[in-house]
Amino acid sequence: MIEGIIWAIAAGVMLGLYALPEKYAKDFEFENTWALFFAINCFLIPNVAAFGLIEGFGDILLAIPTPVLIGMGISSFLWGIGVMMWGKAINHIGLSLGFSLFIGTIILVGSLIPFMIDGLPATPVFVTIMIGIFVVLMGVINNGRAGIIRQKDEGSQESEKKGSMTTGILIAVIGGLLATGFSYANTVGGSIIHEACLKMGNPEWVSAIAVMYIIYMAGGIAIALYFGQQLTAKGLWGRFKTPNLLRNTALTTVMGIFNFTASAAFAYAAFQLGSNGGTVGYAIFNTVSVAVAIVSGLLTREWVNASTKAKGALYVGLSCMIIGICIVAIGNGLA
Template sequence: MIEGIIWAILAGLMLGLYALPEKFTKDFEFENTWSLFFAINTFLVPNVAAFLLIDGFGEVLAAIPSGVLIGMVVSSLLWGIGVMMWGKAINHIGLSLGFSLFIGTIILVGSLIPFVINGLPKIPVFATIMAGIFVVLIGVVANGRAGILRQASENEADQKSGSMATGILIAVIGGLLATGFSYANTVGGAVIHEAVIAQGNPEWMSAVAVMYVIYMAGGLAIAVYFVQQLTAKKLWSKFNTPSFGKNALLASIMGVFNFAASAGFAYAAFKLGSTGGTVGYAIFNTVAVAVAIVSGLITKEWVNASAKSKNALYMGLGCMILGIVIVAIGNGL
């Protein structure tokens, strides 16, 4: 159990830190940076990692039952659509509220999916894990409030365009679709693990194989979105810059960290046993949010924030840390 929790925490750390290099890109608009990142992250890195590291990877893919593979591909496509909907929600209700609603939905619903598929554990285990997730959600809500208060204190408009109701709906639906990531990992994890082992590979490589399927399928939905955005906003020419090499390197670092984080989660879920999908998912996402917030503090994003917003932020961090401790205790019962 301890090994699985450590892997989930490490994966969350990588996920929380992966976007930091984006702050140092030059001459790129948002769409340029993130389209390049996703191209590397969902197509280049998975292929290099899977075919370079896993012996007989073609045989591993062939061994996945068609029903399982179809389920993984469809749910991964939904994950990709969900991620893009989160970006749309931000345009309506701002980053803080959009992030809070999106991640809150992912943690709550995504953590329940393994229970729906694999069945409920014993009542004490289930009750303790759900109590921990509830505490985590309190922390997520507090963080969302902290962000809104910060924007108000800095005289920034949180509602950018469109109606608040529309933005909230988009964020929640996007979060629901993004839980396809949890579904794909749950239905494919055991089958792919057996196929990887059968080819004589170490068991940790099964996590790479699982993420290969998820990222390749989800990347299709993401690619369609960014092609449309780059074309509509006439941003293709922005790639022609002397800073492209540096930006590509930074995007590659982001891509490796993001993929490694997801693979680390998949391995953590396997090592945590029957409740691993739920426990690992909760720890993974919670640690990622906490690390992202702490990195924002370190890079002085909150330097001009009001004391009220900072207090809400610290409360949120405290609740998230307490929540994952409770979740870990529940997994050990």
Template sequence: MIEGIILAIGAGLMLGLYALPEKFTKDFKFENTWGLFFMLTMFLVPIVASVFLIKDFSGVFASVPTDILFKMAAASVLWGVGVMMWGKAINHIGLSLGFSLFIGTVILVGSILPFVVEGLPEGNVFFTILGGIFVVLLGVLFNGQAGFTRELDEIAAGKGKKEKGSMVTGISIAVVGGLLATGFSYANAVGRPFIHEACQAAGNAEWVTAVGVMFPIFISGGIVMAAYFAYQLSTKKAWGDFKTPAFGKNFMLILIMAIFHYAASALFAFAAFKLGEIGNTVGYAIFNTACVATAIVSGIITKEWIDASNKAKNYLYLSLACMIIGIVIIAVGNGIS
């Protein structure tokens, strides 16, 4: 159990930090950076990793039932749509509220979905884990309130501006996007047992299953993301911005981002396996919570909150405390099982 928890936290740390190299790219618009990122992380990295790391790659997937692969693909497409909707929600209601609603929905629904696929555990285990998830969600809400308070402080000081857009529309998009993004959790829960069996039959190590699970998830979800950013690059007339002397450096930085993003997801899948029967729920909750907590801590370290009011900082610290306590409670629930 301890190994699985450490792996899930490690995966969350990687996901919380993967975007840092983006700060050092030059001459790229938003669409160039993230369009290239999604092409690399959703296609190049998983294809290379799967082909080179999975023994009998074609045989493994040929032995997985077609309906299982279809369910994984469909859920992964929904995940891709959900991630894109999150970006749209931010345009309406701002980063803090949009992020909190999105990730709160992801943690709540995505942690419960595996129970739908695999069945409910014993009552004391179920309610302990639910209690931990509730504490984590309190942390997410406090995080949102911290960001919202900071934004109000910046507006009052003349350093920020009010977000334009419909609040109701933005909230709706964030919540629906969060619901769709939980397709990642469903795809992992429904596909991992079959892919694990196929990988083991081909003589692969246990951890290789995580690589196998990520392959259909990333390829299917990537179709949506690639289409979206191709449209954005055309609309913003940003294709020409790839022609820059800084392209080589930018490519390497974005490739590092892509590898970290993919590795974080694969590590989560392996952590879920190591956590046992209810590992998909426990691992998903810890994974996403550790990601948010890492983002909070990195924001503090990089002095993003240095000019925030004490009220905003107190909400932030309370958020971090709730998330840590929530992870501990969830871990206890997994231990009881």
């Protein structure tokens, strides 16, 4: 169990840090940076990792039952749509509230999906894990509150005010629900792919790469369609012609390596955590990623002008998240 928790924490740390290089991209608009990142992250890195590290990868894909492969593909495609919807929600309600609602939905629903598929554990285990998830959600809510207070303190406009608050909330929550397709795909395909990888003589850890290959490739289709439309609508294809293209490609490649490795590490952690690994690993993975992202924001002085009230809510949120994942880990230990 300890090994699984360590892997889940490491995965969350990598996910929380992966976007930092984006701050140093030059001559790119938002759409250019993230379109290049997703192209590398969803198509280049998965193929290099899968075909370069997994023995008999083609045969492993063929060994996956068709219904499982279709289920993973559809749920992963929905995950890609969910990620894009989060970006749209921010246009309506701002980064802080949008992030809070999106991640909160992912942690709550995504952590429950493995229970829905594999069945509930013993009552003491289930209750303890749910208490931990509830405490985590209280932390996410406080983080969102801190961001809203900070926004007012700085007199900034995070939202482009293109729509109503109700619309933005609906988009964020629906996007979070769709993004839990990631958890579903990992749950239904994880054990089958793990067994297929072992039969081909691969070490256990490579099965996580195989799972993420399917998730990222299918999800990447939805993401590619979205960014292709955005780059065309805004006339931004020409922005790729810049002397800083090589620099920006290197930065987004680092982002992609961190992001894909984080997801693969989560998949391996879920397996190592045992029967409740999908739920426990998913909660730890997402919670740590949010905590690390917030701490990195503090270290890069994003909160330097925030009021004491905003910082207080942020610290309460961080504390709840840390306490919550500890309770979740205890619940998994009870199993």
